[in-house]
Each structure stands twice: as C-alpha cells, then as structure tokens.
Amino acid sequence: MKAAVLHEVNQPLVIEDISVPNPGPREVLIRTKVAGLCHSDLHFIEGLYPHPLPAVLGHESAGVVEKVGSDVTYVKPGDHVVTCLSVFCGTCDNCTTGRPVLCTDTTVKMLPGQSNRLSWGRKEKLNQFLNLSSFAEQMLVHENAIVKIRKDMPLELAALIGCGVITGYGAVVNTAKVQAGESVVVIGCGGVGMAAINGAEIAGAGRIIAVDTNPAKLQLATKLGATDVVDPRNGDVVQQVRDLTNGGVHHSFEVLGRKETAEQAFAMLAPGGTATIVGMIPFGQKIELHGFDFLRERRIQGSSMGSNHFRVDMPRLVEFYMRGKLHLEDWISAKIKLSEINEGFANMKAGKTLRSVIMFDA
C-alpha cells in the first residue's frame, strides 16, 4: 500500500510502498478513507518537535474497519471509525480517574519509535506516528485508538473531528468548561481555533472574540459564532480585547503555539479568568507572565487534544453536525490526493487553507 514518508525534516514527504502485519490480539486494521492535514504534522515536518525518522505522519483520519485481532469485540469489519491519537488503556490512574488523554500505559499509548507496525522491506525502521500514521492507505492501530460512528456521517467530515475539531471544541467544553454567558477570546482561527469558536457557540458563551491576522479567517469565524473580531494589525491585541470586554475576558484560548500570543492570552484576562494554551509552542521555548496578575486569581493551563473522552465526545460531535450546530463543511478548503500532500502543506503554511483533506478513494 502507499504511504507518505518523512525521511528528514524540512524535506518533502515521499510516497513509498509499505506494509503492515496482520492485527495482533487487540489491534484493528483500517482502510483509510480520509486524512486531514493538521498543523501539528507541519510542526514535525519542520523539526520544531522531534520524532524518530523515517516516519509516516498523519493523525486526523476516518476509515472503515477491514480486519480485527482475536480479542477485539468493540468493532467488526465494515464499521466506520474515527481515529484518535489519545489511545487509552482504561486501567492506569489517569484513565480510571477520568483523564484518558493523559494515559500513562506505554504498552498501549506507545512512545515515539516504540511500535513495530510499519514495514517497507528496508533495514531501516519505519516509524509509526502517534500510534496512527494516517498518511497511508491502511492503518494498524490499537482498538482503543478508534471510535465507531454512524454510517450516514460523511467520512471526510468525520475525519476532522479526529484531531482539529475535538482539540478546539474540547479545550472550550472539557478543559476550560466555559459556562453559558461567559466571554471567550480565541487567538488564532485556523482549523483548531475555528472549532474552539464553534464550541464556544455550542456552549452558549456570551461574547466570542476571534483574533486572527487573516481577514478571510475572521469572516468565517463570524459565521461560526464569533460576535466580534480583532485584527492584530490594527493595534495592541490586549488593549483591543480589553476595550471590547470592559476590562478583560473570562476565558482566552491560544490556538497558534507562539510565545507572544500565549502571553497575550494571559494578559487579557479579567480577574478570575483562565487562559488555556492549545497551540504547540516550539519545544524549549519559555513564556513570560506578569506575576502580579496572579493576585486576582488569574489562571493559565494547558489543554491536550481537548481533554477528550473521545469515545463519548466524538459521537456527540457527529450529532451536533447532524443537527446543524457544528459547521464541519466550512472547515474543508481542499480535497486532495495522497500524491498532492506536499502542496497541501505548502498551502497550509501560506495560510491559504483551513483544512486540506486527503481523499484516498478519489
């Protein structure tokens, strides 16, 4: 089968012929139907985050179950599934106390370079990425890395839920637990930021302020629920938000992964407000906060994959889509072939796309 391989950072991905073994007892073989290009993949391509190479990237996908291992009862061939990198064991301390996103069992949630699920007839090991590797026609994954979804859900929209949408929506609903009427700022309205805005709308937030340097993104943000927009090119972002909110917001979300915007997210909080950092700030970088601001109980926290319980959250997101509350069609800017993946990432970098999705059957 075909897969896009990252051989070296800052080099184009190369389409190679690879294979996967038969599923082990708790593994599932999936025919990949759709894979989204996520900014986090780009972080790894650019070497901002380390990963053993060569590797097959990709972690936002949906497909159809082809084969299951001997102990798998959760799915059967033909089931439609969404994948999630938040694979969970179900028995460690974090899983048992309701935080499966932080699962510590590395026999299930394997560390980079640990799994042996991909081969390609060369001596050099081909690494699986985040226990998924979606930029491939087939995926071999642990059964706890997938969720079943209804078959009338279009798979190209379902795939988006697998990372970008759950990350943004979950940051608002699960991590920050935004209450009806509270004010929200989202800094960075890419795929993940838009999901945070749509999530804030679903949660019943009051003011929803979108911050982005791209006017087209701000326009779409308004369609998805933003009540106000702020363009950093029109002056100090913190001041603009303070002016709109009478002194500060209840919740800010940094969905970009930069020092400067993370600092803005904290600085724009009202007393008692919480900043949630969703973006992946380049490895090794530190952020600076004004210590005085903690006196009025301002908080700052991280959010990983929207603090998801994906087996519950993702089918709910599918229902929100079906009821017209989650505007997934608006996320897809381009449907591409696996062979067009490098152009897809170039367009992401240029800010031309919200999400490009690889359609494997096209």
Ligand code: APR
């Ligand atoms: N202030 C506000 N917005 C900005 C700024 C800025 N200074 N600079 C760029 N942006 C906007 C871009 O215009 C774009 O709309 O931020 C957005 C980033 O979006 P994407 O590139 O689509 O990124 P996305 O996939 O949403 O991921 C964002 O979340 O999960 C993490 O790793 C991911 O760190 C990344 C972040």
Ligand code: ZN
């Ligand atoms: Zn992602």
Ligand code: ZN
């Ligand atoms: Zn666990």
